[in-house]
Each structure stands twice: as structure tokens, then as C-alpha cells.
Amino acid sequence: MHDGADAVAAADAVTPSDGPSSSGERFDARRLAQAISAVERGGSEADALIAAALARLAAGASASQRVVGVTGAPGAGKSSLIAALSDVARAAGRRVAILAVDPSSAITGGALLGDRVRIDERPDDPGRFMRSIATRGSGRALSHTAAAASLLVEAEGFDLIFIETVGAGQADLGIARLADLVLLVEGPEGGDEVQAMKAGLLESAQLIVVNKSDRPGADRAAERLRSGLSLAAAAPPVLLASAAESRGIAELLAAIDAAAAARAADTSAPPAGRLRRVAAHLVAAAEARLASRLEGAESSGALAALAAAIAAGERPLEGAIDDLLGPGR
Numbered sequence: 001m002h003d004g005a006d007a008v009a010a011a012d013a014v015t016p017s018d019g020p021s022s023s024g025e026r027f028d029a030r031r032l033a034q035a036i037s038a039v040e041r042g043g044s045e046a047d048a049l050i051a052a053a054l055a056r057l058a059a060g061a062s063a064s065q066r067v068v069g070v071t072g073a074p075g076a077g078k079s080s081l082i083a084a085l086s087d088v089a090r091a092a093g094r095r096v097a098i099l100a101v102d103p104s105s106a107i108t109g110g111a112l113l114g115d116r117v118r119i120d121e122r123p124d125d126p127g128r129f130m131r132s133i134a135t136r137g138s139g140r141a142l143s144h145t146a147a148a149a150s151l152l153v154e155a156e157g158f159d160l161i162f163i164e165t166v167g168a169g170q171a172d173l174g175i176a177r178l179a180d181l182v183l184l185v186e187g188p189e190g191g192d193e194v195q196a197m198k199a200g201l202l203e204s205a206q207l208i209v210v211n212k213s214d215r216p217g218a219d220r221a222a223e224r225l226r227s228g229l230s231l232a233a234a235a236p237p238v239l240l241a242s243a244a245e246s247r248g249i250a251e252l253l254a255a256i257d258a259a260a261a262a263r264a265a266d267t268s269a270p271p272a273g274r275l276r277r278v279a280a281h282l283v284a285a286a287e288a289r290l291a292s293r294l295e296g297a298e299s300s301g302a303l304a305a306l307a308a309a310i311a312a313g314e315r316p317l318e319g320a321i322d323d324l325l326g327p328g329r
């Protein structure tokens with residue numbers, strides 16, 4: 001197992017960024033958790049909180065803040081790696097936040113979170129924050145709240161923000177939209193074809209790590225990935241690590257920083273990542289509104305009535321969507 005004791009001791013010794021957050025106020029974990037809950041509920045309170053976060057970010061966010069999406073097959077070791085990376089980052093005095101997108105659809109709050117993210121919650125450590133976010137049947141599977149929650153966390157001045165998404169597919173592709181960097185976690189096992197190649201995840205990852213390097217097959221999996229990627233124009237680096245034995249973790253963190261810095265330098269301005277999160281939030285909010293209008297039309301019977309009229313030839317199909325949702329633009 002990795003040596004958590006050393007990391008804790010080091011974190012106690014070096015905590016330069018534990019003081020006031022970027023707002024100049026002391027960080028209050030409970031207030032942030034409540035703000036994220038409000039954002040999950042939506043409505044005007046959510047809008048006000050997001051607007052306030054954006055104002056604080058505009059007033060003075062650090063360019064070194066990173067939002068890292070962590071994706072990969074179930075059980076690959078995403079949570080274990082995030083916990084190990086967090087210990088190393090804390091030991092270096094960085095403030096770390098973890099948002100775990102929870103597929104169990106119910107809002108779980110904190111109860112099961114410590115278990116799910118495989119990390120002690122340490123409520124007394126102001127440099128560590130974690131929260132799960134329910135997906136709540138969102139069409140794109142990534143929580144409607146992820147982008148907004150990330151903005152709230154950024155506004156509290158966290159240096160390193162991990163967003164863990166579960167499974168493969170939609171959620172993981174959605175994370176590419178709002179993260180500064182996508183880290184794909186692979187396991188050593190799997191057949192001839194690496195899991196991620198099938199799921200089309202390789203395209204959205206800037207960095208790949210084969211976890212569980214303490215187990216046989218990890219080297220081979222890394223080789224397979226590297227050769228599979230060798231034809232790609234900008235092949236992401238493939239690293240090896242063991243969260244369980246705390247091997248390769250500092251190197252992985254350094255690679256995350258390097259890849260994020262390279263990406264930031266690539267765009268016209270450093271806050272490009274944040275602009276993506278604002279755009280992702282707008283898309284999520286628009287989707288939520290669309291979903292609620294459709295639900296309303298369904299439960300009021302308007303949808304059924306419209307369908308019946310069209311089916312009976314009593315009205316044309318043309319214009320039906322406008323009737324359902326209000327006029328388009």
C-alpha cells in the first residue's frame with residue numbers, strides 16, 4: 001500500500017496555499033458543498049452562485065489551476081490514482097478538489113463518498129475538498145452539474161481539480177469538453193484490444209496511464225497502447241503507475257502538469273479551459289430546460305394530443321416542434 005503517513009506529515013509541514021482563497025475569505029468547505037447542492041437543484045439561486053463564481057474568477061484566478069478529467073473502465077483504479085496523486089500534490093502544498101460523477105443517479109451527499117473515492121475525507125484539511133455529483137439521468141450521462149460545480153470549486157482557488165467519470169462512452173467524452181486535460185486510466189488486463197480503443201476514448205485523452213503496474217501484463221498493455229497510437233498525429237504519452245504501491249505517482253503528476261501547461265500554451269489565452277466550462281454549463285442548462293419542457297408536455301397530455309392530431313391528419317407535422325417547445329430561432 002502507498003505510504004499515506006509520509007504524505008500527511010509532509011502536508012502538515014507545507015501548506016502555503018491553505019490561507020484565504022482567491023476571494024480573500026477563508027475557505028468554508030460546508031458553504032461550498034451547499035453551493036454545489038444548490039447548483040444541482042438549479043433555478044435562480046444556482047444562476048446567482050455561478051455568476052458570483054465567475055465574477056471572482058474574472059477578478060483574479062491563477063493561471064496554474066488545472067481541471068483534470070479522469071476517465072477509464074470501471075475498476076481500472078481511477079479513484080485510487082486520484083487519492084495517490086492528491087497525497088503527492090498536498091505534500092507539495094497544492095490545494096486539491098475531487099468531483100466524482102456518481103452514476104448511481106441518487107444524490108448521495110457525503111455518506112458513501114469516502115468509500116467511493118478511496119480517500120479519507122479529512123474535513124479539517126482546508127486544502128482538500130471532495131464531493132460526488134449525481135448524473136440524474138442526464139442525456140449525455142455526464143452530470144448536468146459538473147461544469148458549474150467545477151467553476152464553483154475553481155473560484156475557491158483550488159489548484160488541482162479532479163473530475164472522475166465512471167465507465168466508458170458518453171460521460172467520458174463529455175468530460176473532454178470541460179476539462180483542461182483528460183487522463184485515461186487503463187488496467188493491465190484486457191484482451192488483445194485495449195478497452196479504450198473500442199470505446200473511442202483514446203482520441204479525447206491527452207495522457208494515458210496503465211495502472212496496477214504491480215500486476216503482470218502492465219508493460220505489455222502499455223506497449224500495445226503505444227504501438228496502437230504510433231500512427232496518431234499527436235500521440236499522448238503512455239505512463240505506468242501503481243496506485244496500490246505508490247509507484248510512478250509523482251511522475252504522473254509531473255506529466256499531468258506538463259500536458260496541461262502545453263495545452264494552455266496551445267490556445268490563445270490561458271483561461272480557454274474556463275471558457276469551455278462556461279460553454280459546457282450553457283449546453284447543460286439548455287439541455288435541462290429542453291428535458292423539462294418535454295417532461296411537461298408529456299405529463300400535461302400536450303404531447304399525446306399533438307401526436308394524435310398529426311397521426312389523424314388533422315394538422316401538419318411542420319411546426320409541431322415549435323408548438324411543443326415554443327418557437328425556435
Ligand SMILES: Nc1nc2c(ncn2[C@@H]2O[C@H](COP(=O)(O)OP(=O)(O)OP(=O)(O)O)[C@@H](O)[C@H]2O)c(=O)[nH]1
Binds near residue numbers: 214
Ligand atoms: N493491484 C493493484 N490494485 C489496484 C491498484 N489501484 C487500484 N487497485 C484496486 O482496483 C480496484 C478498483 O479501484 P478503484 O480505484 O475503485 O477503481 P475505479 O476506476 O475508481 O473504479 P470505479 O469508480 O468503480 O469505476 C480496487 O480493488 C483497488 O484496490 C493498483 O495499482 N494495483
Ligand SMILES: [Mg+2]
Binds near residue numbers: 078079080117164
Ligand atoms: Mg472510482
